[in-house]
Amino acid sequence: MPNLVQLNHMEINNHYDAIVIGAGPAGLTAGIYLSRARVKTLILNEGTVGGQMILTHEIANYPGVDSISGYQLSNIMKNQAKKFGCDIKANILVKTLNLKADVKEVILADGIRYTADVVILSPGGRSRTLGVKGEDKLKGKGISYCATCDGDFFTDKEIIVIGGGNSALEEAVSLTKYASKVTIVHQFDHFQAFEFAIDEARNHPKINFMMESTITAFHGNEKLEGVEITDLKTGNKQNYPIDGVFIFIGYIANTEFLEGKLELNKWKEIVVDTDMQTNLKGVYASGDSIAKHYRQVTTAVADGTIAALAASKYIHELHKNNTLQKAL
Numbered sequence: 001m002p003n004l005v006q007l008n009h010m011e012i013n014n015h016y017d018a019i020v021i022g023a024g025p026a027g028l029t030a031g032i033y034l035s036r037a038r039v040k041t042l043i044l045n046e047g048t049v050g051g052q053m054i055l056t057h058e059i060a061n062y063p064g065v066d067s068i069s070g071y072q073l074s075n076i077m078k079n080q081a082k083k084f085g086c087d088i089k090a091n092i093l094v095k096t097l098n099l100k101a102d103v104k105e106v107i108l109a110d111g112i113r114y115t116a117d118v119v120i121l122s123p124g125g126r127s128r129t130l131g132v133k134g135e136d137k138l139k140g141k142g143i144s145y146c147a148t149c150d151g152d153f154f155t156d157k158e159i160i161v162i163g164g165g166n167s168a169l170e171e172a173v174s175l176t177k178y179a180s181k182v183t184i185v186h187q188f189d190h191f192q193a194f195e196f197a198i199d200e201a202r203n204h205p206k207i208n209f210m211m212e213s214t215i216t217a218f219h220g221n222e223k224l225e226g227v228e229i230t231d232l233k234t235g236n237k238q239n240y241p242i243d244g245v246f247i248f249i250g251y252i253a254n255t256e257f258l259e260g261k262l263e264l265n266k267w268k269e270i271v272v273d274t275d276m277q278t279n280l281k282g283v284y285a286s287g288d289s290i291a292k293h294y295r296q297v298t299t300a301v302a303d304g305t306i307a308a309l310a311a312s313k314y315i316h317e318l319h320k321n322n323t324l325q326k327a328l
């Protein structure tokens with residue numbers, strides 16, 4: 001068991017000016033800006049550094065970079081942050097936090113505790129999945145959750161869109177720019193979307209509908225080859241050859257560990273102001289986990305920049321006040 005001197009030593013070593021939770025593009029960008037501003041920073045990330053970027057085999061819409069794999073872009077961002085002195089720890093799950101006091105506590109799944117003057121929350125999110133056979137295996141190999149990211153890969157191909165809300169209908173229309181035919185498969189006999197979105201989809205010559213139906217299996221090995229569609233009224237199943245399936249059935253922010261700790265909206269997204277500050281002093285958030293409409297690498301990077309700049313200013317003021325108080 002550590003004695004008091006060892007404990008104090010451990011606590012000093014575990015104190016950072018800023019701790020960032022999540023090493024996706026938002027968290028890594030925050031790490032780059034903070035470290036470059038000489039803010040002692042630690043990034044903690046569950047799993048491999050890079051977040052959702054590492055699920056992306058090609059990112060073709062990151063300005064200034066013609067085309068790059070998500071894994072490569074993650075590595076560049078990681079090395080850039082490290083070059084400025086940022087500590088990054090992978091495969092570390094943050095279990096809970098105490099965010100209300102001036103010194104914030106970050107507690108890991110294995111009980112280790114870090115403290116910081118500032119916390120930036122960048123835990124990202126995940127698309128809701130159908131949860132049927134073959135989906136995990138064929139994600140990114142014909143199954144996509146992002147039209148902006150992957151629509152172009154299906155030029156002149158036939159695709160299915162799953163969902164019946166505004167996102168599904170709007171994305172189905174946007175995918176007609178690429179695909180030769182779009183079939184919207186929806187579990188109910190009506191859509192849960194605005195009238196104008198429904199009308200636009202219904203009147204589009206490239207869009208067809210399969211109502212009261214759902215996909216119950218995905219087929220293929222190296223890439224998606226077809227789907228099993230079940231008619232929910234009759235229970236009849238049919239196999240349907242297809243090049244691509246886009247799933248738009250909702251989005252989940254990775255904020256389960258933040259419930260009760262700070263303000264979340266009804267979708268459990270973190271509420272921030274224009275400086276990315278949450279309702280708590282010294283606590284900022286950035287990226288896909290905040291309340292916003294558009295979720296891309298570029299928007300995550302922009303949020304991370306703003307959060308880090310605002311947090312640096314906060315830390316600077318805090319240190320200045322502490323120095324003044326000590327001098328009095």
Ligand SMILES: Cc1cc2nc3c(=O)[nH]c(=O)nc-3n(C[C@H](O)[C@H](O)[C@H](O)COP(=O)(O)OP(=O)(O)OC[C@H]3O[C@@H](n4cnc5c(N)ncnc54)[C@H](O)[C@@H]3O)c2cc1C
Pocket residue numbers: 021022023024025026027044045046047048049050051052053055056058059060061092093094095122123124125140145146148149150254257286287288289295296297298300
């Ligand atoms: C298949 C796919 C393809 C995409 N393609 C593109 C594209 O081509 N172009 C584009 O611009 N965007 C694309 N996107 C969207 C883009 O990847 C995201 O918008 C972006 O990664 C969000 O960044 P983020 O930093 O907010 O979160 P994330 O990338 O989700 O990273 C969050 C990180 O935080 C970690 N984390 C969560 N909870 C904890 C915790 N409790 N403790 C520690 N760590 C935690 C997560 O494990 C993760 O590593 C794609 C997304 C997917 C899924």
